[in-house]
Every structure is written in C-alpha cells, then in structure tokens.
Amino acid sequence: MSSLPSQLAARIEAVAGIDPELRAATKPQFGHYQSNVALRLAKSEGKPPREIAQRIVAEVDLSDLCETPEVAGPGFINFRLRNDVLAGTATQILEDPRSGVTSTEHPQTVVIDYSSPNVAKQMHVGHLRTTIIGDCFNRVLSAVGNMVIPQNHIGDWGTQFGMLIEEILDEGIDASTLTLDESDALYKRAAARFREDPEFATRARARVVVFQGGDEESLEIWRQLIDTSKAGFNEAYDRLNVLLTDADLAGESTYNDDLPVVVRELEESGVAVIDNGALCVFVEGFSAPLIIRKSDGGYGYATTDLAAIRRRVRDLHADRIIYVTDARQAGHFAQVFAVARKAGYLPDNVQAEHVGYGMVLGTDGKPFKTRDGSAASLSSLLDAAEEEASPAVALAAIKYADLSNGLQKDYVFDANRMVQTTGDTGPYLQYAHARCCQVLRNAEAIDDAHVGPITVLAEPAEQTLALTLSRFGEVVANLAADLQPHKLCTYLFELATAYSTFYEQCPVLKSEGAVRDSRLGLCAATRNVLRTGLNLLGIEAPERM
Numbered sequence: 001m002s003s004l005p006s007q008l009a010a011r012i013e014a015v016a017g018i019d020p021e022l023r024a025a026t027k028p029q030f031g032h033y034q035s036n037v038a039l040r041l042a043k044s045e046g047k048p049p050r051e052i053a054q055r056i057v058a059e060v061d062l063s064d065l066c067e068t069p070e071v072a073g074p075g076f077i078n079f080r081l082r083n084d085v086l087a088g089t090a091t092q093i094l095e096d097p098r099s100g101v102t103s104t105e106h107p108q109t110v111v112i113d114y115s116s117p118n119v120a121k122q123m124h125v126g127h128l129r130t131t132i133i134g135d136c137f138n139r140v141l142s143a144v145g146n147m148v149i150p151q152n153h154i155g156d157w158g159t160q161f162g163m164l165i166e167e168i169l170d171e172g173i174d175a176s177t178l179t180l181d182e183s184d185a186l187y188k189r190a191a192a193r194f195r196e197d198p199e200f201a202t203r204a205r206a207r208v209v210v211f212q213g214g215d216e217e218s219l220e221i222w223r224q225l226i227d228t229s230k231a232g233f234n235e236a237y238d239r240l241n242v243l244l245t246d247a248d249l250a251g252e253s254t255y256n257d258d259l260p261v262v263v264r265e266l267e268e269s270g271v272a273v274i275d276n277g278a279l280c281v282f283v284e285g286f287s288a289p290l291i292i293r294k295s296d297g298g299y300g301y302a303t304t305d306l307a308a309i310r311r312r313v314r315d316l317h318a319d320r321i322i323y324v325t326d327a328r329q330a331g332h333f334a335q336v337f338a339v340a341r342k343a344g345y346l347p348d349n350v351q352a353e354h355v356g357y358g359m360v361l362g363t364d365g366k367p368f369k370t371r372d373g374s375a376a377s378l379s380s381l382l383d384a385a386e387e388e389a390s391p392a393v394a395l396a397a398i399k400y401a402d403l404s405n406g407l408q409k410d411y412v413f414d415a416n417r418m419v420q421t422t423g424d425t426g427p428y429l430q431y432a433h434a435r436c437c438q439v440l441r442n443a444e445a446i447d448d449a450h451v452g453p454i455t456v457l458a459e460p461a462e463q464t465l466a467l468t469l470s471r472f473g474e475v476v477a478n479l480a481a482d483l484q485p486h487k488l489c490t491y492l493f494e495l496a497t498a499y500s501t502f503y504e505q506c507p508v509l510k511s512e513g514a515v516r517d518s519r520l521g522l523c524a525a526t527r528n529v530l531r532t533g534l535n536l537l538g539i540e541a542p543e544r545m
C-alpha cells in the first residue's frame with residue numbers, strides 16, 4: 001500500500017510533468033496538502049501560474065481520493081482528501097499489525113557499524129549516542145524489510161595493549177578477575193606511567209612488538225581483558241535495552257590477517273605509494289594522504305577500516321554501509337571511503353555513509369561531566385536519569401532526547417527536563433500511549449466494545465487524527481532513506497497532540513453506535529502507531545503507567 005500523499009503526488013506528476021512536492025497544508029482551511037507546482041512551471045511554460053494550476057486541476061483525475069482541488073492565491077493548489085478515503089486508510093492501520101509500515105521495493109543488505117567502544121575502557125557518553133542511534137537505524141531498516149548486519153567494531157587491538165599488559169604484569173594482577181571499572185582505572189594508571197616513566201614506556205613499546213608477534217602470555221592477558229570488557233559492554237546493552245549481541249562483535253582484531261593483504265593489493269595496483277618511508281594513498285580533496293602502513297611498519301585505525309570495508313562488501317555482500325560515530329570522525333570516514341573507492345573495495349553501487357552526531361552537554365552548556373568533575377561514563381548518565389524517574393521512564397527520556405534533535409547538533413543532557421511527562425519528551429509519548437490503552441480498557445469494562453471500523457470522521461479533530469495516522473508509513477520510509485530520527489519523533493509528538501485534541505473534543509465512551517465504534521477505532525489505531533513508532537526508536541511502550 002503506497003501512502004495517500006504518494007498516490008496523490010504520482011497522479012499529479014503524470015499531468016504536470018514534475019514532482020508536485022506536496023507539503024502539508026499550513027492551515028486547515030487550505031485542505032490537507034498543498035503544491036506550488038504551477039508556480040514552478042510558470043517560467044518554463046511562459047504562462048500565468050493560476051492558468052497552469054487550473055489546467056492541472058482540470059486534467060488530473062483524483063476523484064477517488066480527493067474533493068475537487070482548489071486553486072488559491074498566486075497559483076497554489078490545495079488538496080483535501082475525502083473523508084471516506086481517510087477513514088479507510090485509518091481502518092487499515094488499525095487492522096494491520098505493522099500499523100502501515102510498508103516494505104521497501106528493493107530490500108538491501110545493510111551493514112551498520114555502531115556502538116564500537118574500546119576494550120579496557122568504560123563506555124562514555126559518546127558511545128551512548130552511537131549505541132542509541134545505531135540501534136534505531138537497525139530497527140527501522142529491518143522493519144522496512146532490509147537485512148541488517150550490525151557490526152560492533154570494538155577497539156580490541158593497537159599499541160595501548162603494550163602498556164596495559166606491562167602494567168598488569170608489574171602489578172601482579174589476575175586479569176581474569178578485573179571488572180570493566182577496574183580495567184578502566186588500570187588503563188588510566190598505565191597511561192600516566194607511560195607519560196611519566198621513560199623506562200616503563202620503553203618496556204610498553206617492546207611489549208607491543210612481542211604481543212603482536214604472538215607471545216602466548218601476552219595474548220592470554222589480552223583475551224582476558226576482552227572478556228571482562230565484553231561483560232561490561234553487555235551489561236550496558238542490557239541496561240539500554242538495545243539489540244546488540246555477541247554475534248555482532250567484529251572488533252578491530254578481526255581484520256589483523258587482512259592488513260598485509262590490503263597492503264599488498266594496494267601496492268600492486270599502484271593505489272598506494274611510499275612517501276617518507278610510509279605507505280600512503282593520496283586522494284583528491286584531502287590535505288594529507290591516508291597512511292596505510294607507518295614507517296615503523298605498524299598499521300593504524302584507517303588501515304583496519306579499509307580492511308573492514310573490503311570484507312563487508314566481499315563477504316557480507318553489503319549494499320549499504322552506515323557508520324555511526326561522533327561528528328569529529330567525519331573527515332576520517334570521508335577519506336577512507338574515497339580510498340576504498342579508488343582501491344575498488346567499495347564499488348559505486350554500494351552506498352557508504354557516515355552519520356556523525358554532536359556532543360552531549362551539561363546544563364551549563366559544557367561537555368557533560370559527572371558531579372565529581374570527571375568525564376561522564378555511560379552508566380553515570382543513566383544513573384543521573386534514574387534519580388529522576390523509574391528505569392523504564394528514564395531510558396525513554398534519554399533515548400528520545402538523543403534522537404529528537406538533529407543528530408549533528410550537540411544536545412543538553414537535562415535529566416530533570418527530559419523525564420517530564422509534558423512537552424516533547426519520551427515519557428510524554430509513553431503516557432499518550434498508556435492513555436489510549438486506558439480508554440480501550442475502560443470501554444471493554446462497560447460492554448464488549450467494538451473497536452472500529454473507522455467510518456465517521458465528522459469532526460475536524462477526527463479528520464486531523466486520521467490524516468496524521470495515515471502519514472506514519474511514509475515517515476518511516478523516509479527515515480529508512482535519510483536516517484533522520486528526529487522526524488519520526490516530531491511525527492509521534494504531532495500524533496499524540498492530535499490525539500489529545502481529539503480526546504478533548506470528541507467524547508468516546510459516552511458516544512453511541514457507529515460513532516463509538518469509529519472513535520474507539522481511532523484510539524486503537526493511535527495506540528498501535530505510537531507503540532510501533534516508539535519501538536522503532538528503541539523505546540518501550542508500557543500499557544499502564
């Protein structure tokens with residue numbers, strides 16, 4: 001089922017020759033949708049816009065969908081959907097377990113690289129954002145019928161393991177007993193010593209070589225650090241109620257054996273060249289080359305990312321790869337994608353996108369810190385929200401606050417504001433959903449309620465609610481394409497608002513007969529869409545609050 005506005009748009013385009021770019025009407029008296037197509041055609045056709053608008057209205061047959069379209073002002077065309085059409089669509093949403101979410105015509109294999117914390121370190125507030133945002137993409141892209149392969153690219157390799165292992169051996173710690181908190185503290189001690197103690201720094205560097213050369217004692221400690229970290233990450237994922245599991249782990253070390261292969265391929269094809277002892281790829285538009293192999297023979301973050309792209313395309317058969325990290329890594333990914341294209345690892349028909357997000361700020365407008373002034377860990381953030389509300393409400397608050405602004409923007413973590421049940425918050429939407437459930441429970445308590453069909457849309461508030469319901473599928477489809485969750489948030493907020501107005505103006509339980517059935521149908525359809533929509537954001541929708 002394609003949505004009502006897209007059906008409208010297709011028919012108008014057939015007559016006008018260009019996309020009518022339908023917009024929601026700015027005022028109810030203008031109908032439901034508006035188009036400026038005639039104004040845009042006026043230049044090329046050399047005719048007054050109103051004349052073109054009248055021609056389009058005369059030629060296009062929309063009688064099964066709309067009232068007769070009206071030409072307004074300088075040449076806008078206003079469309080008002082027929083009530084019976086809106087009622088039919090609302091009834092479909094009521095009966096459809098997917099609430100009008102339709103599958104894409106061309107299902108894809110989509111790799112989403114998200115969360116990706118670093119071993120032996122606490123997840124911090126940035127990891128909170130990538131985990132919540134990536135999880136939302138996972139849910140939405142799956143819901144519209146794609147095959148999603150999450151990839152948790154944890155930082156489980158690199159030179160930091162030299163100092164970590166050396167510190168563990170010095171302190172005589174049994175790494176298998178460490179918690180993630182303790183590893184984090186150990187990491188800080190090791191890093192401080194590395195900075196201050198040249199003898200330790202030398203040993204740590206030597207340890208990197210021994211460890212990466214396959215020394216069993218070192219590898220054993222490394223594995224233990226990974227295991228304790230994974231347990232800590234999983235605790236956070238449970239607390240956040242996200243979809244990630246151990247099956248999605250594909251850390252940096254996954255690609256170790258591929259790195260020399262990548263180097264060989266890039267050298268043989270001439271894509272990479274030696275520059276000052278380092279193996280580099282120069283791509284246009286970047287001030288510095290991408291370093292594939294450092295002059296000391298080591299590989300860095302970028303080489304691993306190239307190797308990962310190569311496998312995601314070749315072995316996972318990705319049609320689209322999405323990376324969710326903080327916005328500061330935008331340049332890194334732009335360059336990695338350019339090099340991967342040049343190397344043939346990323347063919348033109350595979351889409352690669354970096355979705356960057358802004359910082360989490362405190363109410364003082366500075367990067368969020370905990371009360372004792374240290375950089376905030378993910379769990380301290382959750383703790384702060386849970387001081388204000390129950391865990392379920394606190395989590396809804398955090399996720400919604402994270403997703404409801406443009407992702408690129410920094411957002412202010414104001415625990416007190418975001419748990420409020422009024423205003424544009426996650427808990428407000430949870431309440432709106434619970435209120436729909438309550439009305440339906442009350443109706444059942446009175447008699448054996450008929451919920452739907454939705455037939456009577458006499459009141460403007462009923463029409464607005466039905467129209468809003470009918471837009472859901474399209475909002476989800478757009479989110480799958482443009483990866484902008486705030487638009488779904490805005491939509492759900494509008495739906496909750498339309499429902500409130502409807503509920504104030506149209507008695508449900510006190511009405512009778514077909515009107516009552518229809519209004520109960522609107523309540524149930526609203527409940528379904530709110531629940532489905534919240535779930536796509538990763539937010540639970542309890543039936544009672």
Ligand code: ARG
Nearest residue numbers: 113116117118153155305325
């Ligand atoms: N571990 C990195 C960090 O914490 C994020 C990794 C993102 N994914 C990637 N393929 N580079 O910033």
